[in-house]
Amino acid sequence: MRRKPSSLCLPLLAVLLTAAAEPKTALPPNEIVAMAQPGDWVDIAPDDLLVMTLTPASKGKPRRIVIQLMPAPFSAGWVDNIRLLARAHWYDGIAVVRVQDNYVVQWGDPHGEDAKKAKPLPPGLKMMTERDYVYPRSLPVDARLGTLLRPRNDVSHFAGFTEGFSFEGDGTPDSVRNWPVHCYGMVGVGRNLSPDTGTGAELYTVIGHAPRQLDRNIALAGRIIEGMEHLASLPRGTGEIGFYKTPQERTPIRSIRLASDLPAAEQPHVQYLDTGSDFFMRYADARANRRDPFFITPAGGADICNIPVPIRRKP
């Protein structure tokens, strides 16, 4: 007579069967993303996309950069200004003026500091304050992220994702604050010394290890989702903190346009992976704990800037 397995044996058997059925290694993050279903991808509205065109590279190769603007509630005043400046074609003819290795690429009016020669700004720009660097209310944080992030999320300090962007926050039961984070490729608003918070006429992007000391000290307004390589590979500046010493070294910007202002055929159609989807969580887990064949020891956690939100052209 066969002995009926005891209740202790059953779970053990289940564990053994699972172990046998599971492959020794798991998928890399990009293959998990490739398995996501059409409903897991979110269209980015043409009003939330900027197309920035540099002068062509040395061999006439075009250099086009696509920026996703940050969704409300974050930085709404600066983002409104950037839309206004793009619609006024104000950015046309400005230049990349600064490239500091492992820090930022910055573009703006080369004569912006000279009251006589500065390009006049269009009317209607909003003035923001340092209070606008943080959003003073709670945003949902997916509990599944808690064990993936380093540092771990807790009630007083946490990080998460919202509408394709990462954010960090802190709080007490009575008061919660959130703010966007300076990861590689994020786009921010240049400013002078406080109380100036910048208009949006001068922008920068991060080309190195996340300079998180800038969080809550300067406004972030979006992130580069295509063409980052055209900025990150520019020659580093020859002067102090990476500013170019001579006008000849600068890279001219032909135009920056809202995608919604471009002819239909030139509009990019881009989607981000829904950060609340199961595929995003599997992707985040794979970024935090690589188990694909190249890897031996999973890291046990990832910095939020090591989990960039996946992007694709709409199929």
Place this chain on the structure above:
Amino acid sequence: MRRKPSSLCLPLLAVLLTAAAEPKTALPPNEIVAMAQPGDWVDIAPDDLLVMTLTPASKGKPRRIVIQLMPAPFSAGWVDNIRLLARAHWYDGIAVVRVQDNYVVQWGDPHGEDAKKAKPLPPGLKMMTERDYVYPRSLPVDARLGTLLRPRNDVSHFAGFTEGFSFEGDGTPDSVRNWPVHCYGMVGVGRNLSPDTGTGAELYTVIGHAPRQLDRNIALAGRIIEGMEHLASLPRGTGEIGFYKTPQERTPIRSIRLASDLPAAEQPHVQYLDTGSDFFMRYADARANRRDPFFITPAGGADICNIPVPIRRKP
């Protein structure tokens, strides 16, 4: 009659006096480093320095890169191999074969994967194993770092500095392990699938946000301390994972030499700031909590990769 201040009042008075004497803002990290004394700087031995010379840039501009090799106990076998390859002039004529944005620049023998065309390796190279990715004993961690780092140091997971390099570790009271970390500019040893751990003939450096998933999965052998901009600004690769599709796109490497093998006049004399010095700790604190005039809200902590060990030419 004047009342003698009570013992409660005295410390309060001291606090008020300190607050009055202290400027409203503090020095930025680089100004703290500039104040360090000659005895706070440590010479890097010429046997621990590699000088890598690329072919000149388009306008004949020289491109020279200086690499500090990792001190024992870390990665000693791979570092020995790199010295052997440099002394044999094996690296001369290889090329930068891969540039993947926000990840790595990699150099090696373009025909390394082709048994018939691969450049023969010199005899005497050591074979290492995956066990050599970690150092199985305790290294001292300065207690002053505990509150500056994010994540915070605790007994089971910590980070620190030793001889100009950052490391991470974990442990229990009976077993402590340490390993070097993949920060921007770190130099590692390319490898194929495990159990291969690489010889040191193929190297890479990090050109983006620290890919910490590589820690304990691949050997680190040094860090770039001069000329990083020559590698980080190279055009990104046109093929899969950033490999160049055509030989013409590669950047040739003229030579990689140990500084000790160069004529005296060509040897770089470089120093790092002693990571146990008070000035280093003040610098680390300033990186973790910027209080200089541009900043409004100190971050409250820094990732270890946001505290690069300062370097200077020996005065």
